[in-house]
Amino acid sequence: MDGKNENLEHGNFDCDEYSFGGIKKRPHDIRIGNLNIAVIWFFDAEVEQDRRILIPSPPRIVRELNAANSIWRTSDGVRKVKVNMVYSNYNDSNQIYTETLDEKGLEKLVRIGKGYYKAADVYVFYLPGISIMGSDAIGRALYRVIDNELTYIVIMSNGARDRVESTERKGSDYVLAHELGHIMYYTNHYGWKQDPKPNDDTLKSDGTPDIGHHDDDTEEERRNLMSPSITSGVIPTITDEQVIRALQSRFFIPGNPGPRN
Template identity: 25%
Template sequence: MEQFHFQLGGAIGSQGFSNFGEKPKITIGTIVSNRSTIKELLKQYENAQRIWKGILFENVGFAQIDTSLETKNIGREPLSKNAPLTSLYKKAVEYFLIRKTKPDVIIIYLPGLEFKRKANGLSLAYDTKKPPYLIVVSDGVKDYPWVVAHEIGHILYYTNKFNNRDDPNPYLEVNDKGEPMRDDQGNLKFDRAHNNNKNNIMYPRGSKSSIPPKVTFDQMVKVSNSYLFDNRKML
């Protein structure tokens, strides 16, 4: 049975953002199974701040949880079909609500390097259709400093108030030989949630480089239209 141990959080990487009301803000609730991972996640949050310039990321609380759930038990399927994760997510939401806070995003850090059926080796973002949205992060992010920034990009795409969820420069899918893939009608296949530039934050493969990935003007326009910034009206 999961047990939570709560610790209050605070602003993340907020240097230069003294007036919170002047900046769009994403609030984050953090769940970890091992307190030693908090430092790693704080680095990831600071890097997200560096990527999505002009957006304040505020941590509204940490909670440590005793759970046997690992990433190998979790797949890319919708949250409704991930029973163990759904249970944990609901308990996390309830936990934060009891403490009179409802984060825009809950990030759960779980042990493991692979997700079920190798859905992804690092992390997954879930479109929960309303806040709090969910990101699950694996131990694999230790070598990839921009993973949380990438997943937050997906959340900001999910919440576009004009339902304009596609990346402005979608990723062209290729086979093992690097050749463009086509569908049954002969059309090129695109992964529209990701970017085609390997130096971009929304490229589908994570970067180990300490050099920040790029964000384009068109991407910033898209994320600025997230309803999460509309005076919390949808919360």
């Protein structure tokens, strides 16, 4: 695994307990985790509002934030992730498209995001284009080390937008929630980077098990938020175990210096 350039769709291992200095520790019981995101949308990104209007926030972005906040919670509502948009802005000085996005483009995005707002947990970029970086993906979670700083990124394409084209429903308001799930899994404080019920019987293009996604053997499992693909027009499901796993992210552990260390 390249520590500087990584797609966050799989981890390396799983375990049952955390050991430090020979002392076994039980996982922290986090009830509420606050994930602070900075959102920047670009020219020709479909956010369903005149791109120059900053207030109120574009309808698409509001819907997708609401979807993330509605689903990342346990069935009893006691434990949840609160996704907070701490900064938002429109960038019209750079033309960056998802299909042609490369390492130089990602480096530029990180510097643009950090130039607007320095201290977000995750930077979310809405870009024009239907798919991302030569793949079929319509959303993608990544991290990059730029200027000696580790930065977590979500790329959202126009293809991810919930819409109807020629009577066919496409995209989903839950793509953002899915991608943020990858980041929370990957930053797990205990190294438990995989989904609690991983899709490990499927191999990725690099030959490794697809453990960052939820198992998709049954119709019910395919409706899960963290399954490999999200069905358009369907509200996905989530398990309490997945929410608890997400709440073990280093973003939420008390006294932890954070995922950038």
